[in-house]
Amino acid sequence: xxxxxxxxxxxxxxxxxxxxxxxxxxxxxxxxxxxxxxxxxxxxxxxxxxxxxxxxxxxxxxxxxxxxxxxxxxxxxxxxxxxxxxxxxxxxxxxxxxxxxxxxxxxxxxxxxxxxxxxxxxxxxxxxxxxxxxxxxxxxxxxxxxxxxxxxxxxxxxxxxxxxxxxxxxxxxxxxxxxxxxxxxxxxxxxxxxxxxxxxxxxxxxxxxxxxxxxxxxxxxxxxxxxxxxxxxxxxxxxxxxxxxxxxxxxxxxxxxxxxxxxxxxxxxxxxxxxxxxxxxxxxxxxxxxxxxxxxxxxxxxxxxxxxxxxx
Amino acid sequence: xxxxxxxxxxxxxxxxxxxxxxxxxxxxxxxxxxxxxxxxxxxxxxxxxxxxxxxxxxxxxxxxxxxxxxxxxxxxxxxxxxxxxxxxxxxxxxxxxxxxxxxxxxxxxxxxxxxxxxxxxxxxxxxxxxxxxxxxxxxxxxxxxxxxxxxxxxxxxxxxxxxxxxxxxxxxxxxxxxxxxxxxxxxxxxxxxxxxxxxxxxxxxxxxxxxxxxxxxxxxxxxxxxxxxxxx
Numbered sequence: 401x402x403x404x405x406x407x408x409x410x411x412x413x414x415x416x417x418x419x420x421x422x423x424x425x426x427x428x429x430x431x432x433x434x435x436x437x438x439x440x441x442x443x444x445x446x447x448x449x450x451x452x453x454x455x456x457x458x459x460x461x462x463x464x465x466x467x468x469x470x471x472x473x474x475x476x477x478x479x480x481x482x483x484x485x486x487x488x489x490x491x492x493x494x495x496x497x498x499x500x501x502x503x504x505x506x507x508x509x510x511x512x513x514x515x516x517x518x519x520x521x522x523x524x525x526x527x528x529x530x531x532x533x534x535x536x537x538x539x540x541x542x543x544x545x546x547x548x549x550x551x552x553x554x555x556x557x558x559x560x561x562x563x564x565x566x567x568x569x570x571x572x573x574x575x576x577x578x579x580x581x582x583x584x585x586x587x588x589x590x591x592x593x594x595x596x597x598x599x600x601x602x603x604x605x606x607x608x609x610x611x612x613x614x615x616x617x618x619x620x621x622x623x624x625x626x627x628x629x630x631x632x633x634x635x636x637x638x639x640x641x642x643x644x645x646x647x648x649x650x651x652x653x654x655x656x657x658x659x660x661x662x663x664x665x666x667x668x669x670x671x672x673x674x675x676x677x678x679x680x681x682x683x684x685x686x687x688x689x690x691x692x693x694x695x696x697x698x699x700x701x702x703x704x705x706x707x708x709x710x711x712x
Numbered sequence: 713x714x715x716x717x718x719x720x721x722x723x724x725x726x727x728x729x730x731x732x733x734x735x736x737x738x739x740x741x742x743x744x745x746x747x748x749x750x751x752x753x754x755x756x757x758x759x760x761x762x763x764x765x766x767x768x769x770x771x772x773x774x775x776x777x778x779x780x781x782x783x784x785x786x787x788x789x790x791x792x793x794x795x796x797x798x799x800x801x802x803x804x805x806x807x808x809x810x811x812x813x814x815x816x817x818x819x820x821x822x823x824x825x826x827x828x829x830x831x832x833x834x835x836x837x838x839x840x841x842x843x844x845x846x847x848x849x850x851x852x853x854x855x856x857x858x859x860x861x862x863x864x865x866x867x868x869x870x871x872x873x874x875x876x877x878x879x880x881x882x883x884x885x886x887x888x889x890x891x892x893x894x895x896x897x898x899x900x901x902x903x904x905x906x907x908x909x910x911x912x913x914x915x916x917x918x919x920x921x922x923x924x925x926x927x928x929x930x931x932x933x934x935x936x937x938x939x940x941x942x943x944x
Binding site for chain 2: 464467468471503506507509510511512
């Protein structure tokens with residue numbers, strides 16, 4: 401590029417040899433113009449398009465009032481959500497983005513409620529940082545978002561629908577289709593059914609009179625043989641002991657032992673819950689005052705402990 | 713000493729340090745506070761804000777402060793023909809410690825904002841023990857046009873960062889000083905170096921977008937060296 405000062409110097413002195421590489425002559429500099437937009441749009445057009453996008457295309461964020469409304473649901477604390485609650489929830493939730501739905505869960509947890517919007521229960525409170533769960537180790541922070549695993553499933557069922565939305569046409573508009581997880585029939589109906597069955601069974605059992613029906617021939621034979629054996633044995637030992645065998649009265653059907661909570665099943669070793677360390681079974685708690693165990697001085701020992709406490 | 717007592721004393725000490733830092737912050741921003749308010753000793757703090765069992769009561773930890781003369785002067789925009797007597801852009805500040813320990817949602821934040829606007833506070837600082845929910849943070853930004861709401865975590869206030877030896881002195885420039893600076897160096901606003909809004913020092917000083925802060929560093933060769941940063 402030619403420079404006015406350089407021109408003056410050339411007039412006075414012989415041209416100094418440049419140490420720079422020779423470049424092709426640069427094109428004449430043009431006066432400053434607006435830079436050519438890459439998209440072929442003028443700035444005003446671009447602004448207009450941006451404005452249009454902001455007003456119409458980009459979904460507006462959910463207003464705070466909606467969050468407040470949904471975190472106050474359900475209004476009635478019954479186990480089955482009312483149809484009003486369900487319809488409010490479904491009509492509002494279809495505009496939510498997945499992250500906003502997570503915000504809603506967080507907001508409900510702030511109010512100490514279960515993260516599932518239609519659940520009236522408070523969230524559960526598992527201590528510690530991690531917990532062994534059915535499918536491995538889970539963070540308690542994640543588990544404490546819900547009141548139960550069933551609510552977690554129901555709430556995440558909605559999340560999945562928001563993540564991968566299915567659209568339906570409704571009044572000329574594309575609307576995300578969201579539906580609640582269907583209540584599992586077996587879970588809701590079995591308790592009632594089984595209760596009825598149990599009653600019937602226990603009645604049948606009480607009606608059953610074992611002494612009346614078992615006087616068949618075979619049993620008679622068996623009894624005779626057993627009697628003969630007993631007599632023989634008595635002769636051998638020389639002493640006679642009277643033994644009375646009594647049937648216990650059956651009042652109800654025997655129940656299989658169950659864990660307290662299904663999620664604690666991994667802690668149970670042959671019916672013993674290893675999590676409740678040092679805790680005695682409930683029947684042992686009021687044993688302190690009856691003295692029919694081997695321990696000679698239980699009461700004396702208790703007094704010593706109490707004295708030690710009061711002194712410290 | 714009992715275990716539970718120990719826990720309370722630890723918490724009380726932490727709260728006392730946060731209480732002190734927030735007072736220093738408010739005073740550094742230019743509000744009027746008495747010396748004994750800022751330099752409260754731990755024993756005084758215990759006597760004032762602890763319950764009978766030694767646990768601190770956050771509900772009682774709150775104060776307000778009025779801006780000082782120099783601050784009002786700094787925050788008053790220059791008079792114009794249409795507005796010959798402009799109102800200062802600063803006012804009384806309200807500081808409150810949040811007793812909530814679980815998590816802070818919309819309702820807690822709304823209550824705080826409402827309290828600030830009902831009592832005509834121009835600024836409000838909520839000091840919390842736990843993080844805000846994302847929607848609560850939204851409440852904070854939405855209402856910030858009327859009152860400036862800020863939130864600090866207790867754990868961020870345990871030490872006063874401006875007292876660290878590697879942190880240079882930051883001075884907020886008034887609007888006139890900013891204009892003089894731009895004129896002196898023939899700069900446009902955007903040609904200044906920048907500082908983020910969420911920078912710890914910017915949060916400490918409560919910088920807003922467009923304000924310029926002067927940073928005074930010590931220099932081995934020049935003695936002192938000043939640089940300027942625009943808050944974005």
